[in-house]
Amino acid sequence: MESDVRYHWHFSLGAEGRGAVGPGMGCVRGVLARLPDGDGAAGDGGADGAGRRREDVLLVACELLANACDHTPGPTGLDVDLDGGRLTVAVTDAAVTRPVPRPWNPGQPHGHGLHVVERVSAEWGVSPFPGGKTVWAALPAP
Secondary structure, eight states: OOTTOEEEEEEEOOOOGGGGHHHHHHHHHHHHHHSBOTTSOBSOOTTSHHHHHHHHHHHHHHHHHHHHHHHSSOEEEEEEEEETTEEEEEEEESOOOOOOOOOOOTTSSSOOHHHHHHHHSSEEEEEEETTEEEEEEEEEOO
């Protein structure tokens, strides 16, 4: 993919609670469907590296959305940015508390979301602002 390719998508999420995960994931899938494959054509990326990177983007987006639904009043916005070889997914909510990964406990069925985000993403972070925050993760672009 060319290094000077830049796109930005913003989606307002009106649903509260866990109801925002489905619509948010639909938005991310729509963005991924518009991205060109390695041959320059839009598509699903197949089973090659681009396909695996698309799956990583979906996994990270789902974790960020689910965390916002589980630990805040719900996400208010979703942004996807493509800047050359980097794709960033960002979920905004109206809670000022910063997410902190729980201690790793593979025997627990929940509480692994930020560990997954950390392992799959090139980097992730939190950008606070008055009245809320944005949790973002950057990955290699599909």
